[in-house]
Amino acid sequence: MNILKRKSMALTLIIPIIATGLSTSFVFAEEKDATIISNQGILRNLANFQGEVIETLPIGTQVMVKETTQDWYQVQLQGGNTSGWIYKDILIKNEETTNTFKKGTITANILNVRSIPSTDGSIVTKLSNGSDVTILDTKDQWYQIQLANGTKGFVHSDFVTSIPSYPKAKVLKDYSSLREKPNSNSPLVMGLNTADVIYIKGYDNGWYHVVTKDFIEGFIKSEVVTLHIDMTNPVSRSGSRTATLTGIKSVTEKYLGKPYQYGASGPNAFDCSGFTSYILSTYYKDYLRQKQINLPRSSRDQANVGTRINRNQLQTGDLVFFNNGTSRIQHVGIYIGDNQFIHSASGRNSGIIISSLSESYYDRGYHTATRL
Template identity: 45%
Template sequence: MELKLRKNFKFYFMLMVMILLSTVFASAAETQGTVLASQGIVRKTNDFNGDVVNSLPIGTRVTILEAKDKWYRVKDSTETIEGWMYSDLLSVDNKEEIKKGIITASVLNVRSEASTDSAIVTKLIEGTEVIVIKGQGDWLQIKLQVNKTAWIHRDFVKVMPNLPSGVILKGDAPLMEYGVENAKKLASFKENDVLYIKHFQNGWYQVVTDNFVEGWMKEEFIELQINVARPISRSGERTSVFSNMSEITSKYIGKKYVWGATGPNTFDCSGFTYYILDTYYGEYLKDKGINLPRTSRDQGTVGTDVSRANLQLGDLVFFNTDSRMGRTITHVGIYIGNGDFVHASSARAKVMISTLSEGYYSTRFLKAVRF
């Protein structure tokens, strides 16, 4: 009987050990990431037209469940929020693909081996983005598809970190060895310089330079740039052009209102709409022959008037905030869908999201225009 009990105990003990080990290994296998945007928007589907599930604040840790195109399906630590996030809103732990390249030749031959004598497997046009796996002399091995690689000559590609990019907001921005105030200063950067963001922690971005030097920079010196540029439709179709409006404007939520300011850190109402449309959709406006004015009253005179019932992403919405019965435009925002608009509010002294369906702005709505 005692021998049998020992055998049973040994069996169950080994079973428990195996279960515990499998749990540990399963947890270790899960890829983690950190939200880099001030509001990391989570959507039901992996496209910019997908319904918004929720948004996660900067620094939130998430588990990566799946990767598809340039999107990640994620869940938060409470497992109450799950959905798709655009890749530029996240840093992914231990990302293997640390380099990418931008093709600089008008047309570049892609070869099966690192030699001009090898077969041409495809051609890439200028501006195409590729994942760089490794270098070999004058050649770079790139990823074409899953489990398929090829080679390109390094003279015709600009290599950079394969990470979300950030732009420097202030001159003499210090790059520190660690994310603490008294750390060693490694370098300083000019306004509008670009760095690549690897992580965020306690108000500091971990960044990588063009030549792959790593360091830390305070959040106030650098702004995440979301690479969601889309080709402009020459047929006049605008839906896809403005489909990323929520992601673009989410970076500026909470920025201070300052009268007469046009960004990138402070705005008045028309300065905000002018900055967003000129910075991210300037080529589209130029293609349409639209020269966007600076003031809200003048912005209401361009484009095509649309009814409140037919609003679409990217439409400008105008209000009179001086008098309930007034008809003079004094305020402007950008429609972002679901009855909401984003604007720089003087009353709240910041960029924020408000609703058109009820309350203050519902009674003061005057008109909307579409470009």
């Protein structure tokens, strides 16, 4: 789903020309205020998931958008010199624009996309029910549309329903309240339930300003909402690598030297599973929600989450587990590449440290690894 500037007119929400997919090389300069809407506001030095993590911005952070290219925004922190690249689905622009496109979702089970606005046109591609499209133009009863991959074509308007042109999200909890204002005492607009689709229009101190698929507007607590993050390299539950966790090395290195403390879960002290739990639930909360992962607190239980992988398959972001010569898992860390992992160690070299899997102690004690 594209992160874009919006303007509302009647029951049609419209989006700007910078929509992702309109050009695979569309780049231009601009300066507009925007808001981080994810708990995982990772700022990178490159416009891709392999870029080094510069900083992780908390939800609600205001930034200036300097440039747009494909699925990424180059932003600068307001009042500072720090700048970098933010992925499209974790940022929303605050200001309106006069350059507009509409959004729609396909309602037919299978819909032919044709080369011209007629059933005589050749079939360019086919779309399934629920597919989101950008509407470029209207010709008679046909919409000219464009897909995220840049493909253009025509579909009949009878099989397309207008949808809000804001970042897509889902509700996590039944009986969640949509209120008139960002306040628990504000009048109730309506109730929402688990998996209801909403569209995020803004953020205000713990509340999302949202629009429902029926264009009903209100505020809902951000803690009961998960963003729909359409990653360029998505993860499958079979264990393929996600680009989202490739920057975890930079994130975790900020805690090097923090002391070990049994039972501690940060941010100033950690035990081993407290460290992995804190990092993933703090910086990758939306990712875990999207994958429907409820990460347990103990190392033994964490080993039962995700997909088991072989030692020679390790990639950055995998969890590595050790039994220390016993029959039970007693330790966990986060693999950061180059045969190294970061963890909260006890004993002589206690605290958050980076160790090699080749060290005799960890080589002997290595038990398994999982990929979330």
